Amino acid sequence: MRILFDQGTPFPLRRGLEDHEVETVFRLGWSRYKNGLLLRQAEEAGYNVFVTTDQKLKYQQQVTNRKLAIVVILTTSWPKIQPFIAELCAIITRAEVGAYIEFPIPE
Numbered sequence: 001m002r003i004l005f006d007q008g009t010p011f012p013l014r015r016g017l018e019d020h021e022v023e024t025v026f027r028l029g030w031s032r033y034k035n036g037l038l039l040r041q042a043e044e045a046g047y048n049v050f051v052t053t054d055q056k057l058k059y060q061q062q063v064t065n066r067k068l069a070i071v072v073i074l075t076t077s078w079p080k081i082q083p084f085i086a087e088l089c090a091i092i093t094r095a096e097v098g099a100y101i102e103f104p105i106p107e
Helices: 011-017 035-044 078-094
Strands: 002-005 021-024 049-052 069-073 100-103
Touching: 002 011, 011 021, 011 078, 069 078, 078 100
Parallel strands: 002 021, 002 049, 049 069, 069 100
Antiparallel strands: none
């Protein structure tokens, strides 16, 4: 599975996805792309899942029925995310094309 991390997605999350190809928007040089172009670029490049912390994405873009799944982590705080790595990684790897999934982190 090919997974793309948006800016703001905690990089250490990658360790829980070692069986998959994980790339970052920054490393690809796509940081300058706005969300619409970024999603199209990810789809055209064959990514299966786009992982972001951008909670406004669903208000700015068409997020369902896309050629990839979108998983939104509802915090950018790594210490808050860390206890839920296994659950979050399971959701990412089971996400189906066209899905939009928000992952809340309990306080």
